[in-house]
Amino acid sequence: EAFVVNFSDEAIIDQDFTSDVSRLREGLGHIEARGGTVLYDAVVASADKLVADAKRPKQVLILITDGEDNASTLSLEQTIRRVQQLSGPVIYTIGLLFGDEMSRSEVKHARQALEMLSTETGGMAFFPKSIEQVDQIAAEVARDIRSQYTLGYHSTKPTTEPGFRRVEVTAKGQGKLTVRTRTGYFPVARVAKKPLTAAQ
Numbered sequence: 548e549a550f551v552v553n554f555s556d557e558a559i560i561d562q563d564f565t566s567d568v569s570r571l572r573e574g575l576g577h578i579e580a581r582g583g584t585v586l587y588d589a590v591v592a593s594a595d596k597l598v599a600d601a602k603r604p605k606q607v608l609i610l611i612t613d614g615e616d617n618a619s620t621l622s623l624e625q626t627i628r629r630v631q632q633l634s635g636p637v638i639y640t641i642g643l644l645f646g647d648e649m650s651r652s653e654v655k656h657a658r659q660a661l662e663m664l665s666t667e668t669g670g671m672a673f674f675p676k677s678i679e680q681v682d683q684i685a686a687e688v689a690r691d692i693r694s695q696y697t698l699g700y701h702s703t704k705p706t707t708e709p710g711f712r713r714v715e716v717t718a719k720g721q722g723k724l725t726v727r728t729r730t731g732y733f734p735v736a737r738v739a740k741k742p743l744t745a746a747q
Contacts, residue, residue: 548603550596551575556582556618558589564600583618586610587626590664594635606636607692610664611681613643615657623660627667631711632733639670639688645677669729706734 551562551574562574590610597606621629630636640661644654658674665672671691673684702712713731718724 548601550593551577552589552593552596553577554585554589556585558585558592560596564602584612584614584616585619586612586616587619587621587623589619590626590638591621591629594630594633597636598633605692605695605697607670608636608638609641609685609688610638610661611641611643612657612661613646614649615653615660623663627664628733630668631729631731634732636668637670637729638664638668639691640665640672641681641684641688642672642674643678643681644674667730669727671727702734704734708734710734 548564548566549562549571550560550564551571552558553561553574561577562570565571590608593608597608616623619626630638642658642661644657649657658672661674662672664670671688673688675681675684698716704712711731711733714728716726716728718726
């Protein structure tokens with residue numbers, strides 16, 4: 548199941564959870580460029596929606612954006628912390644940072660932010676050189692999602708003990724093994740949710 552959220556100066560659900568590809572395609576077709584970009588607010592609202600409404604335990608956000616955030620109420624650090632507090636989704640980012648409308652410093656800043664969002668949640672960041680490469684990257688993300696293992700454990704620390712719990716996973720075996728995990732988590736936290744706006 549997937550859902551589609553488009554964002555500019557606000558985050559809007561253009562298609563709620565469905566397995567119908569044609570409905571998802573229609574939701575993606577609603578993209579509207581206007582006003583600012585609430586990238587971080589959209590990530591948090593989408594993570595909140597997954598926690599509240601997703602029926603399946605494996606959760607992934609694929610974030611496709613052509614620029615940096617310039618209108619969110621949350622900072623990058625607050626966004627990452629919120630997703631970690633939720634034990635939230637793995638975030639894959641696809642940064643469309645080519646073209647002449649962004650300065651070199653804006654591109655650098657946006658790239659660092661997208662890399663951090665992905666790294667801290669166990670995902671990957673991609674930066675295609677042209678729009679034609681996006682399909683190939685999307686296929687790579689789909690392969691990566693299908694080939695993941697989920698590991699779980701119980702901490703020896705009580706959940707009442709606050710603070711970030713760092714996690715490090717190593718793999719031993721034959722051949723080249725790659726481990727990519729979120730950097731850690733916060734023990735179960737109650738977090739106020741910012742709702743997404745449904746499309747009119």
